Amino acid sequence: MTTASSRPIVLIAGHWLGAWAWDEVLEHMATDHSRAVAMTLPGLDADDPGRAAKTLDDQAAAVLDVIGQLGASAHQPAILVAHSGANAPVSLVLDRHPELVHRVVWVDSGPVAPGSAFGAGIPGELAELPLPPFDVLGQQASLEGLSPDVLERFRAKAVPEPGPVLRQPVELSNEDRHKVRTTLVCCSIPSAQVLELAHAGHAMFAEVAHIEHLDVIDLPTGHWPMWSRPRDLAKVIQSAASRTN
Template sequence: MSTTISSPTIILVAGHWLGAWAWDEVLEHLKTDQSHAVAITLPGLDRDDPERAARTLDDQAEAILDVIARHGNQPAILVAHSGANAPVSLVIDRHPELVQRVVWVDSGPVATGSVHAPDLPEESEDLPLPSFDILAQQASLEGLSAEVLERFRARAVPEPGPVLRQQVELTNDARRKVQTTLVCCSISSAQVLELARAGHAMFAEVANLELLDVIDLPTGHWPMWSRPLELAKAIHSAASRTN
């Protein structure tokens, strides 16, 4: 009687305003690689949820843990894009034993005390996707066609205010021992590592990671749309390093 060792589940978590749909093209390529991957929509980003604007980072972290539990509570590969870094950082802090590797896509771990939008007024229930002129000042839109931008606009869901105002509290140093891959897109890996060494607030936690490798995938901030095949290959490569 033979025993089959299954590969870890890859859980794809998109950033602000996005749901599982954002990973559709990447998932198609990962299926070709025979990877076991699922994409999730975080609480607060389901437009059909009547309570979505009240969802918190804790709700989002618990939703990720629920997906891991549904797959047997076996250590998973977490793929976190952009603003998904806050809930994924909470998951790694609370249950590092359930994360075999984290793959940050044009993103990275947050530091304790981080708040994404501390100046967002309390009366603001949520934050809609801004105009693309404003968004382009915050993140690179390189590689995104007019058709892709139109789909982004049509399917984007406003980010819940509580998610953006909640302070991230991290206490477990074991989070820094989790195997980590940075997929660097709008900023090169050389720049990211230089900023981390310099103590830049956005990248300081990278300098504390004990098991780190990097992959450069030059493109804009949304590589799941601009270079989906290459991103799928990068994710597959990172996941394979833990087998």
């Protein structure tokens, strides 16, 4: 019999980030007996000389490889925790193999709409997108709760995002993706506003309105809660992972 604690949990960070981004969260989850691991998506490994050519398909395949290595199956599906820009490859995973995912936890993120691309207007000659200056980034996503030391580490460890990942449209066709149990962890935008935008058909949140089994949790902070509120985020993930329905 599959128990909540036996399900593998895979933590996937957004743009410019690798598995290292979850270090503090994993430390707080260590007291739990869950099988939690963090992964670095293809294209975000600084030591990979071919990383700038990686695609969303490469990233989705890597997620499937990791959950397969952890023993996930239709009888023991995994928990996927996706932060920010990890929503594109994880949306592909939900579309291609919804039976392998017991629950998806979106951290200040959410499922993407069919045919959308994060950077559709990014020129084809742009090989990669480096982490912007923080004054620019802060206009796009909240930096609330991040100390100067955290920002320094972010800058030092960030890896430029591959251009193909940003430009590739997310092709979705399997309606069963909407049946996967879902938890929205709302940080920089309150849940009430997220749900209002979803029901209004806002492009960024429209897919949320189609989810059949949805839980919503507010964790007020900036866009990177794994650094600003790691203990609280760990508790939220553990609670979501322990749910049986």
